[in-house]
Amino acid sequence: MLCLSFILLALVAGTSLGAAIPQDALKQSCSLSKYQFLVPHELEAVQKMKEHFEDIMLLSGHKCNIRLFHRKWSTPELSVPDRVMLVEAELDLAIAVLRLPAAPRLAELRQQPLAFLTQAREDLRGCVAREAPSHHPSGKLRHWLQRLQTAKGTETAGCLEASAILHLFQVLNDLRCAALRVQCT
Numbered sequence: 070m071l072c073l074s075f076i077l078l079a080l081v082a083g084t085s086l087g088a089a090i091p092q093d094a095l096k097q098s099c100s101l102s103k104y105q106f107l108v109p110h111e112l113e114a115v116q117k118m119k120e121h122f123e124d125i126m127l128l129s130g131h132k133c134n135i136r137l138f139h140r141k142w143s144t145p146e147l148s149v150p151d152r153v154m155l156v157e158a159e160l161d162l163a164i165a166v167l168r169l170p171a172a173p174r175l176a177e178l179r180q181q182p183l184a185f186l187t188q189a190r191e192d193l194r195g196c197v198a199r200e201a202p203s204h205h206p207s208g209k210l211r212h213w214l215q216r217l218q219t220a221k222g223t224e225t226a227g228c229l230e231a232s233a234i235l236h237l238f239q240v241l242n243d244l245r246c247a248a249l250r251v252q253c254t
Contacts, residue, residue: 099196104189104248107241114181115237121178122234133228137220138236142209144246145253150201151210152247153193158217159233159240160190166230182237189244 144152167183170176197204206214220229233240246253 099200101192101196101244101248101250104192104244107245111181111185112241114178114185115241118175118178118182119234119237121175122231125172125175126231131227131231133224133231135220135224135228135232137216137232138239140209140213144243147207147210149247149250150197150204151207152243152253153196153201154204154206155210155213156240156243156247157190157193157197158214159243160186160193162217162221162229163233163237163240164190166226166233169226169230186240193244193247 144155147155164183164186167179167186171179205211220232224232
């Protein structure tokens with residue numbers, strides 16, 4: 070009987086707490102905390118792919134002078150919604166180039182980073198949709214987004230691929246900064 074009373078008390082308390090915290094509030098929260106500290110095997114997979122790509126670039130002698138990831142500002146200088154928008158755009162580019170046809174070994178090495186980056190982008194998109202659906206980017210970010218659009222239209226696929234892959238760790242740092250929110254300095 071004591072056990073039954075305890076179960077009933079727990080159910081009543083749970084129902085009361087459930088009523089006190091609206092279910093929509095729980096669904097509306099945006100959590101990128103899993104990207105604050107990236108898992109070592111994900112970083113290793115990105116590093117292996119990047120190193121293999123660098124070897125291919127050295128052998129091909131292909132030169133690009135795209136400076137898309139060279140910015141006069143750092144990610145922590147942006148507002149939290151701007152950081153999320155920045156990383157979403159960076160991930161869009163990275164995912165697009167990782168989906169390009171590649172030699173068999175590089176295609177194999179791309180699979181794990183591609184899956185990770187795709188999941189991160191989906192998580193970010195959920196945050197944008199929930200937290201800042203009508204956010205307008207700052208001047209700094211707007212200018213960079215325009216440069217990105219211009220590069221997509223004027224640069225070769227190979228140069229975009231090289232820029233995105235060679236700067237994947239910068240993208241991952243930006244992802245971490247977005248996940249840290251106001252604590253990113």
